[in-house]
Amino acid sequence: MSSTAQQKKLSDVKFSVLDLVPILEGRTIAESFKNSLDLARHVEKLGYTRYWLAEHHNMQGIASSATTVLIGYIAGGTSNIRVGSGGIMLPNHAPLVVAEQFGTLETLYPGRIDLGLGRAPGTDQLTARALRRDLIESVEDFPKHVQELRTYLGPVQSNARVRAVPGEGTNVPIWILGSSTFGAHLAGLMGLPYAFASHFAPAALQAALKVYRDSFTPSDNLEAPYAIACVNVVAADTNAEANNLVTTLYQAFLNVIRGTANPQKPPVESMDGLWDASEQYAVQQMLRYSFVGGPKTVQEELQSFVDDTQVDEIMIASHIYDHQARLKSYELIADLVLKV
Template sequence: MSAFAIPFSVLDLAPVASGSTETAALRNSLDLAQVTEGLGYHRYWVAEHHNMPGIASSAPAVLLAHIAMVTSTLRVGSGGVMLPNHAPLVVAEQFGMLEALHPGRVDLGIGRAPGTDQVTARALRRSAGPLSADDFPEQLTELANYFTGRDSRGVTAVPALGNQPAIWLLGSSGYSAQVAGHLGLPFAFAHHFSAENTLPALALYRERFRPSGVLAEPYAMIAASVLCADDDETARALSQPAALQFLQLRKGKPGRMPSPAETAAYPYTDLDRLFIDERLDAQVIGGPETVRAGLTNLIDATGVQELMITTNVYDHADRTRSYHQVAEIVTLKATT
């Protein structure tokens, strides 16, 4: 628990930098997990992305197994597994195994979107049929039943049965918020790329919440982009490569995170700069006092029970330094 009275956690997108390798990105993830555990962060999630050269975390369960092995107190989890991409049985077996190996430390965050382009999604599903998330409630029920032994077909998911991780629903709009509320599950919202939908989705979650065997009251967390440096100017400069990478993604040209030199040399249009400015305005970026004020405002506005931070910069040392500075701002280490 922090001086802000809520836990702070980490979302790691395993960024692959220009001039670097996927191996280096994954090793950075292992290093960052150990660093943030020592600083007092509560949980550490990795995301599922496919066909994206700038993100190395295509197989969350595999990466989480390694992260859990090099840490001891962090909760580790998926932020998230995109359920339409996978057979629920496979997800149950993978995360049941993680829970069996690391009891009481595993979160299974579930999303309903493919999280990739349609061609890649079809390759994942090995199906030429139409891609739709409309059967998400049925898939979610099937997944949950493998952990409890309620599968009506008599399929036993080993070692999922009896080893259920904490299940979260993830979203960037109102749909999953309503499902999470209806089922009485914790809800995590992707504020870092859908900030305009954050407050409406949280309101829907709380309105639709029904107490369950998991939660008596709503438990909401948001993932926010946060970058802290010694001063506002330095932080703003460090934020530019990730902003350009996101711009290129939106233009249909996903790639590795550009270097500062590549970022400076990019031929920005006026619309490009407007897009980047609007994106950065939704993030918490600056020196310690600016970040303190930004975190305070974000928590007050959303009323969340937990804040998950994602920090994406070109240099891994700058990323770890930012997590150190945020920990000092919210005094995580002093109160854990």
């Protein structure tokens, strides 16, 4: 590790939140929405930079399918925190519709809206077909669609035959999201900020950051590369308490590798008997960048992550069943990293 890498402290890095709007076992979806707004207000007071919601479909444990609607709900219930998508899955939508939606959001909440874009459908192929109906165009058209969106949201072109109204002239910040080097290269070439999904796809993180920084070309949007990494954090007063809370996350990712869809489950005393050795290994590989423990443990692990990656911002996902414990986790993190 170089001396340069050691110089960036946690206080030099911005911290933000990724919310999947979990549906809790035994609770209602309406409670999930209420909890998300409460969390957004909580982290806004704590000094977090942005609050992003992720588009998923046909998943029994996630209620963020109507992502733009929820962005408006969160932005309308908060005052200054940036609110956006982490992300909008562009293959599911016509770029003009996305531009109109986010142009409307930016007009309602000026200077507070982010548009993060992903090229996966965020669901299975059958559901993707139900969403889009016409799948003639594929994820390979993603770069073309991103550029189309930039045009719609960019300077007013009065002679254009198709215009986004609202949308044109709003210059909503566009982010490229990714879990491989494809998005990293595209973000670099386009001079856009980049966010990597290391909370579930850790393997390509370092390679993607290098590709992004090496390929970065300054643009009207951004003069220098700016990278976010998303990680899982479960913080509690003690390591033992955090290790209990994180079993909710383990059960959620066990669902992922089994291809099952269930609401978010409460923590368990032990995962023994719930997974076999191969499943445990697969879950732990996916959750490599998960920082779990009391304040000192989490602080040391986050600092080590910053040393290794030199990211500009860390976005935190926190799969915690109990709402009050989830609020407390983000509060403990803020005490560690946002208090100078």
